[in-house]
Each structure stands twice: as structure tokens, then as C-alpha cells.
Amino acid sequence: MSLHTNYPEIREAVVKLCSQYPGEYWRGLDDTSTYPTEFVQALTDAGFLSVLIPEEYGGAGLPIEAGCVILEEIHRSGSNAGACHAQMYTMGTLLRHGNDEQKSKYLPGIADGSLRLQAFGVTEPTSGTDTTRIRTKAVRDGDDYIINGQKVFISRTEHSDLMILLVRTTPREECKKPSDGMSVFIVDMRDAVGNGLTINPIKAMINHSTTELFFDNLRVPAANRLGEEGKGFKYILDGMNAERILIASECIGDTRFFVERATAYANEREVFGRPIGQNQGIQFPIARNYIELQAAYLMVYHAAGLFDEGKPCGSEANMSKMFASEAAWHAADTCLQTHGGFGFTQEYDIERKFRECRLYQTAPISTNLILSHVGIHELGMPKSF
């Protein structure tokens, strides 16, 4: 399999678009914690964020592999798709579990970019990774539900018209299984903010527009519930394989960025009268990162292939996300070291990408939880929690 050659036209078009958003653009946004509005608009106008939406709703109806290629090239170019990648896959929950009315109401707008579905609200401060212990609850009141509670690290809420939200509709203690009793809603942020929903931005290590949310008697129409009441956890899980595979592709792009930058600098920078890349102490770590890149690529596109064939791919999606996020982190470290002091200066973009790529070992799922999944489900060892 040749690497980085699938969908060549898409790759070329993404590279061209990203060339209009060079390092200076991202550095400027980083300094002021500003959202990359122009970049996201350009991706939307080019149709890149709607490739996975079926043609009947106005998307391109392409396989997930096409989405992977887009995100890989964005990250390889030095840009960051974290500002908008959710527009590509969050709609999957609506597509799979929404009724016809909900799908025709929202999907065409999401496909043409007039509706932004960028926010996905699961994490809470007290439950963390243990999602079945979420406390935000929705109580039925006539044709509405009333929502109270709190979420944390919910990204892009200030740049989204809609949010997919997971809440409890039956207390955990009253359910047969802890994963029962949760439901998923589409929240229209344009109605909600100021009417029971408050958004507080969280300043973080990277410019990711992440926020905390407070729900104080927010009314949401029952018509906005996706699927059956109480089955929400399953609906959310269904979307996670796509998310993992697409994020893993961003990690592949990051790894390529670091390997290419490190190689170029190692060849060009002369110290002691010779290129630093002539020293094996500099050359070998970059070569090792390149080998990890190849392995990560094969894992990610293997998982994407299974997903596109409709085959089970939970472990493959998770393993590829973990391996690719670590490949990116190793390459980031090498790239920084290769650049000496200059790696720490903002103008090289290495320190920014170094910070940005670290996220993917924690979100959307942290490494330990993937290791535990593999230990239990692939290897048959006992669950520790």
C-alpha cells in the first residue's frame, strides 16, 4: 500500500486551501485565543466538512477514508482541524438515530454549512471518564424536557448552532444497567443561551475554544430527543469509532508535519562544519518517527476500511488512535530537540504543534482507557474497575 496517496485530488485541494492559512495566521489566533473563523468558513465553502453526509441530504456521501485524508492533510500542513472536525462526524448520531423529520430539518443545513453542529456534550466535572455517572438530568414536562446540571470541556459551543447533549433521564440507581437511563438531545444553542444555558470559556494550553456549561432549567422540546428515551449511551458509543478514526488521522498529519520539519532542519542546519542530520544522534530518532508514522498509517486506514465496510472496528479504532497519538508525540519531541533553541521560539510553529498534538492522548479518550479496553476485550483479562 502506498502511503498518503489515496484520494490524491482531495489531498491536493486541501493542501492548496491550507497554504492560504500559514503559520502566522495560527500564531496570531493562538496569541489572542481566537477562533479560526475564516479557515473554518473556507473548509465549509469547499465542502470538506460535509463529505460524510449522504448525498440525499446535500453532502458528498463519501466513505470515512475521505474524511481521514482531509484531516490528515490539514494537520500535515501545520493547520489545526480541532476547530471544526466535529462538524464532520457529530452529525453521525443524528443520521443514525434521528427520525426522518429531524434529519430533514437539520442535515441539509449542516451539509451546506448554514447550521453548525460542532458541539458534543458528554464530559462532566464529577464523573470524568466514568460516563454512566453523569448527573446532568432532563425531566419530562409536557412537550418539553427541563435540563439541569453542568458539563466541562465542551468544545466550540460558542461557535455552534446545535449541540448533541447526553443527559440522564432515569437515575442510575433505578436502572438495570448503569448504561441505561441516559438520553440524547439536539440543543439549539441559539435559543438556549441566556434561557437556561450559560457558557464559560476555559483558558487552556491550546487554542481549542473549550468551555464549561451550566444548565439551569433549560427547556428543550421533546421533539429534539434523538431515538428512544434511555438508550442515549448506546447512540453516543455508536459515533465514537468514527471520531477515534478521524482524530487518529489528524495525529498522522501531525506526525508527518514533525518528521518533515525535523528532516528539513537536520539537513539545513550546520554546526561543527556539517549538517546536524549527519549525526546519528539526530538522524536516528527522526528515522524512528518515520517508521512509527508508517505503522500508524496502516493501522488507521485499516480501521477506516473496516468502518467503511460496516464491520466491527471498536478495538481497531481505539488502538489506531492510541498508536497514532503516541507517534505524533514522539515525533513532536524529536522535532523540538532537532531544532535546538529555535524549536522553542514561536516563529517555527513547532512549540504550538507540540502543545496541540498532546491533547490526543487525553481526548476524546485517554490512553489508559484504551489499554483497559484492549486488556479486557481483546485479551480477556479481568476488568479493574
Ligand SMILES: Cc1cc2nc3c(=O)[nH]c(=O)nc-3n(C[C@H](O)[C@H](O)[C@H](O)COP(=O)(O)OP(=O)(O)OC[C@H]3O[C@@H](n4cnc5c(N)ncnc54)[C@H](O)[C@@H]3O)c2cc1C
Ligand atoms: C481541550 C479539550 C477538549 C475537549 N472537548 C470535549 C468535548 O467537546 N466534549 C466532551 O464531552 N468532552 C471533551 N473533552 C473531555 C475529554 O474527553 C476528557 O478530558 C477525557 O475523556 C478524560 O476525562 P477527564 O478529564 O474527566 O479525566 P478523568 O476521567 O478524571 O481521568 C484522569 C486520568 O485518570 C485516568 N483514569 C481514570 N480512570 C482510570 C482507570 N479506571 N484506570 C486507569 N486510569 C484511569 C485517565 O486515563 C486520565 O489519565 C475535552 C477535553 C479537553 C482537554
